[in-house]
Amino acid sequence: MFAALAWSLHAADAELRRALVPTSRYTPSELREGLCAALLARSSARRRRVVLEVTLIAGVNDELQHAHQLADFIAPIERACFDPRRKSGRTGVLINLIPYNPTYNRLAEGETVESRNDMSTLGIPHYSFFERPSWERIDAFQDALRARGVWVSVRASRGDADASACGQLATNRKLAAT
Template sequence: MKTNLVDLSFHELETFLVGLGEAPYRARQVWQWLWQKGCRDIAAFSDVSKSLRAALAEKAEVRWPEVAREQVSTDGTAKFLLRLADAEAIETVLIPEKDHYTLCLSTQVGCALGCTFCATGKMGFRRNLTPGEILGQILVARQWLWDRESPLALRNLVFMGMGEPLLNYDNLLAALEALHHPQGLDFSSRRITLSTAGIIKNLATFGATGLGSLAISLHAPTQELRERIMPVAKTVPLDDLMAALNKYPLKPRERLTFEYLLLDGINDSPEMARELVRLLSHVKAKVNLIAFNPVPGIPYGAPDPGRVEAFQEVLRQKGLTATLRKSKGADIAAACGQLRAEGAAAATAQTP
């Protein structure tokens, strides 16, 4: 199989081109075509010599994930089912904000953690995504916006889609480094957030890179409840997770974001809110509350709005910053916990 150029880091691209007999500086030209211009046709690299284009075409290709299906919500959220080269599939979600778009990125096909409220967890783990497959989601989404001449640009990236990012750390790191390249996609670390379900391995290493902010999918303030709804808590107890987070490197005035999915009658009581305040009292924290979006086959219901408000008020009264995230894309199963990549084999490319 030909080398996929979007899977290569900048230095790997340099090495690849040197292997073709080219000078290392040629990598900068090719890199800009791949990332700044989003060009998939090697023959169109107009400022690259014909001989190099011919050599590249023989040995390499520019392969993006294939859009097998796209859906657009009534609120403007777009969800893409992307088919990969081996026919596996993932989903990525483009979310409109007031003055920009945010992209929710997947890092794995499926997920091994099996959180009981998450549709992705029911898929099980299939495999890790390559750096090019992670970054390819951005290229697809950006091209979709370009094609529609969107006045709003893609500005924020959140690794909150399918999979656990810290269990695909090497490929994630390669993707993050490419994201920051000034001649590439050139995303600021302030615009990138990684969400973990509570994996300690690679946690401090990621923090030391400064390549993005951290969010923790907590969803329960006690070990007993967390273990019941999130099996990862059996191998990473809550006390161990909080101890690791207490040592996590933060910039001045930076806080950790804790995501808390409110499940009807499970974790949405005022008592649970007070437990959460106690748990987070020793870390610099803010809480992002999310009302559960019902998913077929998942045994939970959406919380009563009054209970959501009461939960949030307890946190606020105790001095804890707590915002309620408005779910988007629920009508196309693009909201939090709803991604599952069904129907990839049968889906055909289509527009809404």
């Protein structure tokens, strides 16, 4: 098995991550410290493997600066996962980029953005306006991470035509309460 843990990080910047994951109680740095401590407590370096999930959202967290922040952020995790016996030279940390899958959950008639969890104070549009980045931006983000020596992949999108892709489970009609 590759990963002992998968962490939905989405942003290394604390303020941006808090906006994207409002239920998070801890900053990314606090979570990283706990993760590194747990990894180092494992007796075998070969079992120190982590997948960090980052959903890329156009204009929100897909800029090259975000890629560089992410590469800086994961450096302590890479050190905690380092195993000199790995012939691949990989650290045991994989960044899995997930292009955003739009739900097209637009505002209902009479509903305002302010009535929902508005993130406009950070310059982030309401989630119903999120879009998938272009493949050029996704490739540039991936290339920036690879240039920094980060092991990175892009998740293939499946099920988006049926509104059943990762993070996309939605319906176009209201379901009756049971």
